[in-house]
Amino acid sequence: MEKDAIITAIDVGTTKICTLTAQVEDENNVRILGVGIEPTQGIRKGMVIDIPLAANSIALSIKKAERASGMQIDNAIVSIAGSHISSINNKATVGIVGKVISKEDVTRVLESVKAISIPNDRMILHTVQRTFSVDGIEGIRNPKGMYANRLDVEAHIITGDELSIENLRQCIMTAEVDVSQFVLNSLADASVLLTDIEKQMGVIICDIGGGTTDLALFINNDIWHTNVIAVGGNHITTDIAQAFHLPFAQAEEVKRMHGSALPQYVDSDEYFYCRTFGKDEAAKFSRKELANVINMRTEELFQLIMQEIKRSGYDNLLPAGMVLTGGTALLPGIDKLGSDVLGMPVRIAKPEKMTGMIDQLNSPAYSTAVGLLYWSMLVQESSPEETAKGKTIVTTGEKIKRFLRMLLP
Numbered sequence: 564m565e566k567d568a569i570i571t572a573i574d575v576g577t578t579k580i581c582t583l584t585a586q587v588e589d590e591n592n593v594r595i596l597g598v599g600i601e602p603t604q605g606i607r608k609g610m611v612i613d614i615p616l617a618a619n620s621i622a623l624s625i626k627k628a629e630r631a632s633g634m635q636i637d638n639a640i641v642s643i644a645g646s647h648i649s650s651i652n653n654k655a656t657v658g659i660v661g662k663v664i665s666k667e668d669v670t671r672v673l674e675s676v677k678a679i680s681i682p683n684d685r686m687i688l689h690t691v692q693r694t695f696s697v698d699g700i701e702g703i704r705n706p707k708g709m710y711a712n713r714l715d716v717e718a719h720i721i722t723g724d725e726l727s728i729e730n731l732r733q734c735i736m737t738a739e740v741d742v743s744q745f746v747l748n749s750l751a752d753a754s755v756l757l758t759d760i761e762k763q764m765g766v767i768i769c770d771i772g773g774g775t776t777d778l779a780l781f782i783n784n785d786i787w788h789t790n791v792i793a794v795g796g797n798h799i800t801t802d803i804a805q806a807f808h809l810p811f812a813q814a815e816e817v818k819r820m821h822g823s824a825l826p827q828y829v830d831s832d833e834y835f836y837c838r839t840f841g842k843d844e845a846a847k848f849s850r851k852e853l854a855n856v857i858n859m860r861t862e863e864l865f866q867l868i869m870q871e872i873k874r875s876g877y878d879n880l881l882p883a884g885m886v887l888t889g890g891t892a893l894l895p896g897i898d899k900l901g902s903d904v905l906g907m908p909v910r911i912a913k914p915e916k917m918t919g920m921i922d923q924l925n926s927p928a929y930s931t932a933v934g935l936l937y938w939s940m941l942v943q944e945s946s947p948e949e950t951a952k953g954k955t956i957v958t959t960g961e962k963i964k965r966f967l968r969m970l971l972p
Contacts, residue, residue: 577774597632
């Protein structure tokens with residue numbers, strides 16, 4: 564992408580909408596020009612449940628970013644999550660007529676791998692190419708020019724419910740903003756948080772948001788598995804609200820100010836005060852009791868994550884462990900708890916490599932929003948084509964090849 568180009572990202576979360584307008588400084592840095600953060604309404608677990616409410620929240624976020632940057636927003640790259648997201652792996656094979664693999668042969672096999680049978684109510688969001696195989700020899704990155712009889716490729720294909728996606732698109736368009744592309748949260752996170760060494764060795768990125776937990780597993784610099792678990796930080800808050808008889812908003816504040824995922828590190832004589840339903844005066848509560856409530860739900864979440872990792876079949880191929888992000892990653896002790904449950908290293912990551920209006924963004928809660936900017940920089944190195952349905956297909960350039968080898972949403 565050209566230096567000084569302007570890009571916009573909209574992270575549509577369960578708890579907040581974050582719109583960012585940025586200027587490209589170089590291939591590794593962006594300058595944040597405008598930030599618009601607005602509480603979310605009309606969205607639950609990453610899915611639109613009330614279009615007017617959701618559209619209004621998104622529009623307010625966009626207006627805030629426009630006022631801060633002094634620029635009008637016409638199009639944006641937008642995050643997507645939700646339990647409707649699923650993924651499959653597919654393989655394709657083509658014969659090599661001239662015995663030397665040509666550019667056309669590579670194109671043919673990449674088109675073939677996208678030819679999968681999916682239900683009519685689903686659409687492909689991303690097709691991520693892994694390595695090629697040439698006559699059974701695996702691990703080939705660039706097969707062009709090689710002598711061969713057969714060329715194979717394997718791809719990871721991410722799909723979503725078409726109506727859910729179109730509902731979200733409608734909310735964005737109500738604000739008179741076009742969607743240039745929808746990007747899965749965990750892929751956006753990976754573009755800004757994962758190191759090359761982690762992706763090579765084997766790592767899983769985990770974004771625990773308000774309503775969902777987004778996972779993406781990388782091995783040998785390629786993506787091998789993705790999934791969205793419909794459990795997030797709001798479930799912890801709900802448990803607190805029920806245990807202490809608090810309004811949801813107050814339970815969220817208690818979680819942020821006094822919460823911990825590890826009861827064993829909280830002293831028995833530590834207390835906090837808050838006013839419960841039906842009471843005029845604040846009551847006294849034990850922080851250890853609060854930590855016990857948080858610990859039970861958080862441990863359950865990590866157990867669900869472990870089940871998903873085992874289901875993928877790659878649980879023994881993650882020496883780099885887990886990179887944890889999202890707003891819930893701010894919970895004290897959550898990395899230690901995750902490491903204990905999963906039996907692997909866990910580090911908490913937040914977005915970096917940015918300048919400008921970054922005071923609010925220096926937090927794991929904004930990893931997806933910043934990651935969308937970097938994803939946008941990557942895909943705009945390529946030439947978009949329009950499919951018959953008006954969706955965007957992006958053929959990768961050299962930069963994005965270094966990240967996911969080949970992206971064909």
